[in-house]
Amino acid sequence: MTRKAGRSRDTGIDARILAVAAEHLSRDGYQAMSLAAIAEQAGTTRQALYRRWPGKAELAAAVVTNMADDGQAITPADPYRALVAELADFQRGVSMPGRLSLVGTMLQDTTQPEVLARYRARVVVPRRSRLLAILEAARVGGLVDADADLEVALTMCTGSWYGRALAEDAPPPDWPERTAALIWRAIGGRGPGGPCPDDRPRP
Structure with a gap:
């Protein structure tokens, strides 16, 4: 018996949550950052947010990772x-x-x-x-x-x-x-x- 594939993850929701979370983290600070407020502004539910990031620390860490600087140090000619x-x-x-x-x-x-x-x-x-x-x-x-x-x-x-x-x-x-x-x-x-x-x- 063939199992049906599960619903694919909506990466658009991920991007919206991360963008809103970055705004809240910058504006309100880590302590005051509200996951409920982030979910509401991102147009999703708290359950959907928690399925992706189980807590505030994980979401804040994801925000920081999302803005990572991947440039490499090189020896410049000038x-x-x-x-x-x-x-x-x-x-x-x-x-x-x-x-x-x-x-x-x-x-x-x-x-x-x-x-x-x-x-x-x-x-x-x-x-x-x-x-x-x-x-x-x-x-x-x-x-x-x-x-x-x-x-x-x-x-x-x-x-x-x-x-x-x-x-x-x-x-x-x-x-x-x-x-x-x-x-x-x-x-x-x-x-x-x-x-x-x-x-x-x-x-």
Whole structure:
């Protein structure tokens, strides 16, 4: 006797739930995120949501996984231009609706450690790895000081954006270029492509 195939999973519902959950997680934080409210806004039932994700932690983790950064760290031919491009990509990502507030949610004490760990592994670490690879390539190529503090420079790359956001000082459109130029000079950067310390106006 041939068994009838079960009803196929509606991936459209999955996408709607994840989109709404991302909005709620960013806006309300992990603790206040309501699965009932998410199901209602996504146009489905709580039962349908629970069949896919058994609890809030699993759904929040799925949201983070869904926005994973899959870019790989490579050795760039032109580290300075690669730095500008990476910062421009960061600017596009963090400017998307809900992304900046999601960072705040991840820093809340009430966020599940598993969710925070997944966010770091899937979003933060790939970006930092690519930025560090760019800075390391510049050092290996003799384009920056051999003793440059790349750990501090790495934090400066994205930290300046968050600092301005906290101060309600909107970053300018040319933030990637200005930030890259400042970091490049701070670590003794010289060509090709980047601004040379000797090119700075003297008092």
